[in-house]
Amino acid sequence: MTSISGKTDIDWDAFASELASVETLSEPAQVKKRSRDFFWYSPILNAQLKRSFGDLVALPSTREELAHCLATAYAHDAPIVLRGGGTGNYGQAVPLDGGLIIQTTKMDRIVEIGDGFVCAEAGCRIADVNDALIAHGRELVMFPSTQNIATLGGFVAGGSSGIGSVSDGMLRDPGNLIAHKVMSVEATPRERMFEGADVNHIHHAWGLNGVITEVTMRTVPTCAWIGCMATFDTYGQTYAAGYALACASDIKRRLVSTVDARIADYFPHLEGHVQKGRHLMVSLVPAEHMQVYRNLVANHGGTVDLAMSEAELKANGLPHVFEFSYNHTTLQVLKADRSATYLQVGCPVPPDRDRIEALRPKLGDDVWMHHEFALLDGNVVSFDLPIVWFTTAKRLHEIEATYEAAGFPISDAHTCRVEGGGLKNADYRHLAWKKRMDPKGLLNSAKSREWANVKHLTSEEIEAKIGR
Ligand SMILES: Cc1cc2nc3c(=O)[nH]c(=O)nc-3n(C[C@H](O)[C@H](O)[C@H](O)COP(=O)(O)OP(=O)(O)OC[C@H]3O[C@@H](n4cnc5c(N)ncnc54)[C@H](O)[C@@H]3O)c2cc1C
Incomplete structure (x- = not known):
């Protein structure tokens, strides 16, 4: 052949x-x-x-x-x-x-559900893990909005955060990933266990430094989550409500996303459920905290247009509310118009409505904001995944420059090199482990710009570059 x-x-x-x-x-x-x-x-x-x-x-x-x-x-x-x-x-x-x-999707066995953790093979579909956990009154500490397709191993190797991050931080934060087993690429492949802080030797390395075979992840108690959509007159109000909800001491939450009204108008599923032309806050809140949540929305000048349990959403032919968050927001727009794209933008900490409002007119009509709130190093932060109506690469870079000039750092969403995105710099710890686990450099090596420069070194020599 x-x-x-x-x-x-x-x-x-x-x-x-x-x-x-x-x-x-x-x-x-x-x-x-x-x-x-x-x-x-x-x-x-x-x-x-x-x-x-x-x-x-x-x-x-x-x-x-x-x-x-x-x-x-x-x-x-x-x-x-x-x-x-x-x-x-x-x-x-x-x-x-x-x-x-x-x-890996045939390696999909759930190995153990224990006290505060689940251990499963890397090819397990994430939704299947969550379904199995429900019977135990638990759910994964966080999961991507793609849980119906994505695998546990793909999330650990390629993802970073998701539904749950607003309360429990990033995947890399201590205790969220408990352990994983990883196989080497050698004449006789060996399986090696990474536990505790060592999980980050492998996490988010895009599968270039070992083959994840088994993942042990923290679980948290599940509850009767209500999918909520609140609408507001201005994006500033919506963002302020999002920040308040992400910080609230009296409301539990799994998701807080704010979406520009022009994006929300691309969500045909929501027609008849959510007022058109208004900015949207998408959240997951427990049934017992709904009254406090409603008060918070009203105090910020908004109205709660939709509040449904999982069963009610299903009965109304509606998807999970998290399919209007994270990168699903972009997908909903792309389904209607392939000329849309997106950016990944950090925001000043703490989240500041005034800076968001000041930035909006500078960006132009081809940039529509969408923020996710999350916990990062113990602080509530937000990041922007705006829809951008693509014309030229030059205009895209101009938009990035406008964000950066206003103090909003860009992570490149338009590169296929691991160093180009959120990491920014080469992760020599990842590359040192690549040398150990994949001495011939066969695993996805083209995704690292730096690998070609260090592949002739020993793993210790590569490690010595950390922090230099
Ligand atoms: C609509 C949409 C929404 C998204 N939402 C989120 C989100 O909420 N949070 C988030 O973090 N990401 C999100 N993403 C990105 C992506 O869905 C996640 O990273 C997801 O978890 C990837 O899982 P996967 O099984 O599809 O991995 P794949 O796409 O198959 O693989 C991802 C990377 O991991 C490597 N890999 C896969 N399996 C293994 C393994 N067993 N061992 C070693 N390497 C492996 C692959 O080589 C690749 O480099 C989203 C993407 C889309 C399109």
Whole structure:
């Protein structure tokens, strides 16, 4: 079989035969489908990545099968990209060098639900983990709005925060990720346990420094969450209400998002449920705190247009409210118009309504704000995931410059290199572990700009660069 990617000279038919009992997919259409993620959110990434494909997909269902795939790739020097649900936004799961795609979704066993934790295989769909936890009165400490598709391993390797972050911080914060098991890429792959603070050696490294096989994550008590949509006349009021809710000592919350009215008008599901033309606050609040929540909204000049339990949302044909938050907000707009894109922007701490209001007119009509509130290092913060109506890369950079000039730092959402986004700089701790776990540099190496500069060093030499 010739290489689909055009980037390898491996005999992929022979390779597939060597994988023996492991299920594989080699039809070009199937391989190409599994070579994509949600990079098309960015017109810049779309142009760069839409023709990058892998050569063969393997779907191991046990650790033994996974180890066999990794050992075979090691023997052939085959590039490898791990794939969970394929919901990453930056092309994290796109095989830039071609090669083997290992899809983990058949490794989906829940291993143990214990006191305050769940341990599950990396390919477990996150919604399945949450469904299993409900019977125990618990839920994951946080989860992405993509829980219906995304896997636990993909969230740990590619994600950072989500529903729950407004009360429990980031994934990387102590205690949220309890442990994970990670397999190396060697002639005989070994599994290694990372616990406590060491989980961050692997977390958010985009699968370039080891294959996560099992994740142990903190759980929290679940309750009768009410999905709420409140509307306001001005975005300033909405943002101030969001900040107040994120700080409230008398209201529990799992989600606080504020959305510009022009974005909210792109949510057809909400027609008849939420007043049109008004700015929106999306939240998850427990039933017993609804009265205090209603008072908070009224005190900020808003009205509660929708308040429904999970069952009521379902009965009304409505999705989870978190499908109007995080990067789902962008998706709702993209469903109607592919010329939209987005940015990722930090905001001054503490959140400041006046600075948001002062910035809005400077940005122009092609930028529509959307903020998520979260806990970061114990402080309530907000970050902006605005819709941007894309015209040219030049205009996009102009918008970024306007944000930065006003003191709102940009994390590049339009790069497929791990150093370009939230990390900004090379993470030498990640790269040192890559050297240990993936000595030949087969795992998703093209996603690190810095790897090429350090791959000839020992792991200790790479580690010595930390903080320099
Ligand atoms: C609509 C939308 C909403 C989103 N909302 C959120 C959100 O709320 N919070 C958030 O953090 N992110 C969010 N994201 C980004 C993305 O959904 C999350 O990062 C998600 O958890 C990724 O899981 P996945 O299984 O789809 O991973 P994939 O996209 O398959 O993979 C992500 C990265 O992890 C690597 N990887 C996958 N499995 C493994 C493994 N077992 N071992 C090692 N590496 C592995 C891949 O190679 C890739 O680099 C959103 C994206 C979209 C499109």
